[in-house]
Amino acid sequence: MLKKVKCLEMRNREEWFFLILLFLTLIAIAIIAGAIWYLQVVGITSITRFILTSLSVILSVILVIFALGFGSIVLILILERPISWLILPTHLAVEYLFPLAIFAARLFGYSKEDLLRSFIQISNRLVGIRGIRIKGEDLLVLLPHCIQKFDCKYKVTSDVENCRRCGQCAIDKLLDLKEKYGFHMAVATGGTLARKWVKEIKPKAIVAVACERDLASGIQDTYPLPVTGVINIRPEGPCINTSVDVDDMEKAILKFLERSD
Ligand code: SF4
CATH class of the missing domain: 3.40.50 (Rossmann fold)
Known part of the structure; x- marks a missing residue:
């Protein structure tokens, strides 16, 4: 296992760019969910409290799904083998966090092209790990x-x-x-x-x-x-x-x- 992690560290660092931005996006969602939760605690009326609670619960559920997806991408890359029950959260994380990651890349002054290149490398590796053999x-x-x-x-x-x-x-x-x-x-x-x-x-x-x-x-x-x-x-x-x-x-x-x- 340690050997595999080491091998992963040595791989093209460009690949990690996409994962780091996905992680930062997750942190941003967590901060927003936390801020909304805090606002509902100090909410003025019961209606605003209800709206803010609902919003923070929805964001928390989204956060858990995305975190699971992100974790599964990292796990598949480390283990270098497909995990069938993690396909859905992996897809959801890539599909829906991706536009947010592009936004984050721009925010941190990175080019969209760098992020796309990193995404393609990660996607190619995930496809390769599936070990598909066809005629x-x-x-x-x-x-x-x-x-x-x-x-x-x-x-x-x-x-x-x-x-x-x-x-x-x-x-x-x-x-x-x-x-x-x-x-x-x-x-x-x-x-x-x-x-x-x-x-x-x-x-x-x-x-x-x-x-x-x-x-x-x-x-x-x-x-x-x-x-x-x-x-x-x-x-x-x-x-x-x-x-x-x-x-x-x-x-x-x-x-x-x-x-x-
Ligand atoms: S003939 Fe074929 S190889 Fe030559 S320019 Fe056209 S597409 Fe390209």
């Missing part, structure tokens, strides 16, 4: 449209096989991986098309490439479907001629695939 045909690799060379005239959003493999964007190398491992691959111009591909292909897991913001919202939108997020490379700024590290993609894909040996 290539059950995996979907979802790419953003901006990964295609800006002036390429072939319409890969309707079918990625329309790519002529000229090598000017990462789609060429990703098609090599697709042929090697037999997964589905699709290009989406936005959330609506991404949802359409998911509905049509019905994958059991997704490896998605996008910027921090789109990945974080995509991971939350598709829950409980397991999604590993790979942050794109943006040499010319956002949304144009983006790319992805193909080795990172292969590692993310292989984490889901059943081994043939």
